[in-house]
Amino acid sequence: MGLWxxxxxxxxxxxxxxxxxLILNFALISIAPGDIADTxxxxxxxxxxxVIEEIRTRYGLDQPFYVQLWRYLSRVVQFxxxxxxxxxxxxxxxxxxxxxxxxxLVFSAQILAVITGTLLGVLAAKKPxxxxxxxxxxxxxxxxxxxxxxxxxxxxxxxxxIFPLFPVAGMMDVTVEGGFFVKTLDVLHHLVLPMIxxxxxxxxxxxxxxxxxxxxxxxxxxxxxxRAKGVPERGVLYKHALRNALGPVVTVAGLQFSAVISGAxxxxxxxxxxGLGTLALxxxxxxxxxxxMGILFFSSVVVIIFNILxxxxxxxxxxxxxxG
Amino acid sequence: xxKFARFLGGAALAATVVATMPSAPxxxxxxxxxxxxxxxxxxxxxxNPAVQSxxxxxxxxxxxxxxxxxxxxxxxxxPYLAKSWEVSHDGLSxxxxxxxxxxxxxxxxxxxxDVAFSIETVKAYHPFKSMFAPVEQVxxxxxxxxxxxxxxxxxxxxxxxxxxxxxxxxxxIYGDGQDPKTHPRNSENVVGSGPFKLVEFKRDQHxxxxxxxxxxxxxxxxxxxxxxxxIKDGSARTIALDSGEFMxxxxxxxPRDLNRLKKNPNLNVSNEGYAAIGSIVWLAFNTKQGKxxxxxxxxxxxxxxxxxFILKALMLGTAKPAKTGIHPGSPFYDDSxxxxxxxxxxxxxxxxxxxxAKGSDGMRxxxxxxxxxAIVKPYAEYMKPQLKKxxxxxxxRASADFPTWAKRISNHEFDMTMDNVFxxxxxxxxxxxxxxxxxxxxxxxxxNTQQYSNARVDELMKLAxxxxxLDERKKYYAEFQQILAGELPIYWLFAGPYHTVANKKVGNPxxxxxxxxxPLDRVYLK
Numbered sequence: 001m002g003l004w005x006x007x008x009x010x011x012x013x014x015x016x017x018x019x020x021x022l023i024l025n026f027a028l029i030s031i032a033p034g035d036i037a038d039t040x041x042x043x044x045x046x047x048x049x050x051v052i053e054e055i056r057t058r059y060g061l062d063q064p065f066y067v068q069l070w071r072y073l074s075r076v077v078q079f080x081x082x083x084x085x086x087x088x089x090x091x092x093x094x095x096x097x098x099x100x101x102x103x104x105l106v107f108s109a110q111i112l113a114v115i116t117g118t119l120l121g122v123l124a125a126k127k128p129x130x131x132x133x134x135x136x137x138x139x140x141x142x143x144x145x146x147x148x149x150x151x152x153x154x155x156x157x158x159x160x161x162i163f164p165l166f167p168v169a170g171m172m173d174v175t176v177e178g179g180f181f182v183k184t185l186d187v188l189h190h191l192v193l194p195m196i197x198x199x200x201x202x203x204x205x206x207x208x209x210x211x212x213x214x215x216x217x218x219x220x221x222x223x224x225x226x227r228a229k230g231v232p233e234r235g236v237l238y239k240h241a242l243r244n245a246l247g248p249v250v251t252v253a254g255l256q257f258s259a260v261i262s263g264a265x266x267x268x269x270x271x272x273x274x275g276l277g278t279l280a281l282x283x284x285x286x287x288x289x290x291x292x293m294g295i296l297f298f299s300s301v302v303v304i305i306f307n308i309l310x311x312x313x314x315x316x317x318x319x320x321x322x323x324g
Numbered sequence: 325x326x327k328f329a330r331f332l333g334g335a336a337l338a339a340t341v342v343a344t345m346p347s348a349p350x351x352x353x354x355x356x357x358x359x360x361x362x363x364x365x366x367x368x369x370x371x372n373p374a375v376q377s378x379x380x381x382x383x384x385x386x387x388x389x390x391x392x393x394x395x396x397x398x399x400x401x402x403p404y405l406a407k408s409w410e411v412s413h414d415g416l417s418x419x420x421x422x423x424x425x426x427x428x429x430x431x432x433x434x435x436x437x438d439v440a441f442s443i444e445t446v447k448a449y450h451p452f453k454s455m456f457a458p459v460e461q462v463x464x465x466x467x468x469x470x471x472x473x474x475x476x477x478x479x480x481x482x483x484x485x486x487x488x489x490x491x492x493x494x495x496x497i498y499g500d501g502q503d504p505k506t507h508p509r510n511s512e513n514v515v516g517s518g519p520f521k522l523v524e525f526k527r528d529q530h531x532x533x534x535x536x537x538x539x540x541x542x543x544x545x546x547x548x549x550x551x552x553x554x555i556k557d558g559s560a561r562t563i564a565l566d567s568g569e570f571m572x573x574x575x576x577x578x579p580r581d582l583n584r585l586k587k588n589p590n591l592n593v594s595n596e597g598y599a600a601i602g603s604i605v606w607l608a609f610n611t612k613q614g615k616x617x618x619x620x621x622x623x624x625x626x627x628x629x630x631x632x633f634i635l636k637a638l639m640l641g642t643a644k645p646a647k648t649g650i651h652p653g654s655p656f657y658d659d660s661x662x663x664x665x666x667x668x669x670x671x672x673x674x675x676x677x678x679x680x681a682k683g684s685d686g687m688r689x690x691x692x693x694x695x696x697x698a699i700v701k702p703y704a705e706y707m708k709p710q711l712k713k714x715x716x717x718x719x720x721r722a723s724a725d726f727p728t729w730a731k732r733i734s735n736h737e738f739d740m741t742m743d744n745v746f747x748x749x750x751x752x753x754x755x756x757x758x759x760x761x762x763x764x765x766x767x768x769x770x771x772n773t774q775q776y777s778n779a780r781v782d783e784l785m786k787l788a789x790x791x792x793x794l795d796e797r798k799k800y801y802a803e804f805q806q807i808l809a810g811e812l813p814i815y816w817l818f819a820g821p822y823h824t825v826a827n828k829k830v831g832n833p834x835x836x837x838x839x840x841x842x843p844l845d846r847v848y849l850k
Contacts (some may be wrong), residue, residue, distance in 0.1 A: 009580075032728070043380065045748060046746075049451065049771060089511070168569060170553060269557070270560075272557060278528045279528065282528070
């Protein structure tokens with residue numbers, strides 16, 4: 001199969017998946033006890049019975065499940081994600097407002113994890129039983145095993161409380177005056193801790209993967225040939241072996257993208273990072289169905305796109321792959 | 325008698341309070357200028373308190389919008405947008421004179437039309453219906469006079485005209501026919517009447533406010549800017565207050581964090597204020613179903629629970645006891661009621677006498693206790709080992725989140741639950757709803773979910789809610805509290821330990837009965 005027909009097939013599957021995601025999640029949210037009227041009342045410190053009644057009618061919560069689902073799906077088909085019950089703002093606006101922050105966090109963490117992870121893996125593979133390898137294994141397993149919120153809080157205690165190097169929360173300090181450059185620096189300053197926290201979970205994965213995959217490749221005939229013909233070790237490692245060892249890392253990085261997004265939910269909560277994760281958490285707690293559905297819709301689309309992109313990337317790295 | 329009492333007593337005699345802004349004796353002259361970075365805990369749904377109650381909207385909302393009156397720390401009403409007010413002899417009308425020359429943030433004058441419109445909007449759309457329910461009509465004889473006509477004397481009216489409960493909103497903006505609850509100007513381009521105007525509102529990030537130069541109180545506010553950072557996580561707020569990144573935070577109530585912050589010499593940690601918010605943490609009983617329908621069981625449980633242990637070991641000394649459903653800071657609080665100080669023998673005897681014999685395992689029967697959010701979890705968990713001592717096998721039921729809990733409790737599917745409910749100023753607004761037999765409403769959280777009903781209690785609430793005479797009201801509320809303490813639909817534990825944490829560089833940190841949900845026009849930076 002050619003590249004384009006594969007992509008078309010993937011897009012087709014993706015659309016089916018999207019419909020399934022929407023129906024399943026809508027059902028899940030409806031099963032959850034309590035509704036938006038309870039949370040709005042809770043948020044207001046209580047409300048008169050007539051007010052609660054009015055909220056339920058206003059948002060159609062008095063309708064049967066299938067009616068609500070049908071209304072929702074027929075709107076989504078027209079690319080209308082509806083209004084957030086809680087914020088009374090179009091869901092698309094809310095999501096687009098938050099998306100950049102999440103993308104910034106997720107991409108920077110993913111890039112950090114892939115690059116450092118791979119480098120550490122390569123380093124460890126050079127001497128599989130050496131001290132470096134053991135340290136890398138230990139550290140990455142530690143990062144993998146530690147709950148991400150715990151890592152985050154630990155970093156806050158260390159680098160905010162004890163050594164005040166970084167700001168405690170948020171994405172920017174609004175009191176900072178200055179041009180674009182100063183403001184960008186400020187955002188980057190805020191980004192460091194959440195990025196490291198989020199990357200820490202995946203660092204382990206990539207370094208272990210790169211290590212294993214490098215070890216396998218380093219035993220291959222062409223590596224021995226390269227060494228035999230006098231290619232310097234550095235060249236052997238980074239030119240001959242690494243490119244071939246990268247395949248599994250890229251595959252997993254692509255597939256793990258959804259995990260990074262869900263990891264971001266926790267990291268955002270710890271660092272008050274104003275992204276989709278914070279919004280998702282808030283909307284789930286508030287039973288703000290349109291917003292939760294909108295976020296799931298968006299993140300499903302992003303994950304599907306990433307899976308397709310991974311497929312394409314793999315073809316470039318390893319031309320032997322014809323169809324996935 | 326407090327100033328509050330003097331005022332209310334005088335109100336019946338049609339006393340007129342003339343406008344002078346009382347000023348606390350300042351240790352130093354307030355300085356003008358500077359940016360205050362304040363932490364708030366939740367993203368508000370929007371910024372218009374006229375159609376949305378709750379602290380999240382109240383903290384920024386009271387900066388953006390002025391109310392007619394304001395209150396100091398001892399329940400004394402002060403002039404704000406109204407320079408004077410007067411209650412008629414029969415108590416059926418209240419005449420208010422507005423400050424002249426006051427303008428909205430877009431320069432339009434604030435007139436009696438706007439006040440009438442605001443009262444009507446709040447009456448129709450605010451979730452607390454009892455605030456303005458007796459208001460029949462709002463007359464506007466001239467641009468600066470408002471006459472509120474009532475169907476019955478309504479003592480809660482004055483508190484309902486303060487802080488976030490009555491925001492004066494511009495008619496020329498919100499009166500355009502759109503639904504005020506979903507009006508787009510509730511969160512964007514907000515045109516308010518208060519000391520600060522809106523610069524930027526970014527959900528989950530911050531609200532930036534800036535001094536309104538033509539604010540009707542000359543020379544105020546002192547601050548150039550307030551930046552409210554929205555930080556949900558308590559430990560993050562604590563660290564930022566500790567390090568001086570944030571200068572002010574209200575409604576802080578985690579004992580461990582508070583005690584940590586108290587050790588910082590650069591911070592003032594104060595529990596002054598918040599009496600009108602009136603947060604009370606309590607253990608509510610289902611008085612209609614199950615074993616807790618038996619008064620003896622409720623009394624036994626109350627004798628078994630050690631309030632002092634909770635205050636000392638769980639609250640680490642940050643909270644004050646509350647023996648009734650009225651906040652201990654309220655003039656109506658009756659301290660003489662039976663507080664059910666711990667007495668295990670009495671508790672056991674009550675249960676023995678009521679015929680609940682202990683089984684072979686030492687247990688009499690089982691009960692569940694619910695909780696809906698993390699902060700009340702330790703008190704719920706404490707019930708298990710403590711009530712085991714009187715032979716009650718307690719199962720602690722956790723709820724995944726607030727709506728899950730609210731569903732259970734509001735549908736009356738519970739034995740006991742930990743809860744935290746607010747008085748919201750006058751008892752008429754926030755206390756009656758919990759005990760009024762007309763307010764037993766399935767599916768409505770913080771209605772009378774105990775399903776308690778007592779004709780005398782209903783009558784006392786009506787009486788206390790329809791006279792301005794403070795002494796008479798005190799008498800009614802005293803009997804009300806005595807009856808409730810005897811019948812125990814609820815065992816009240818303590819007043820929610822709200823604290824204001826302010827950096828020592830902050831002058832005049834807010835200490836009114838509304839805490840930080842009140843205008844910060846007097847706050848300055850040293």
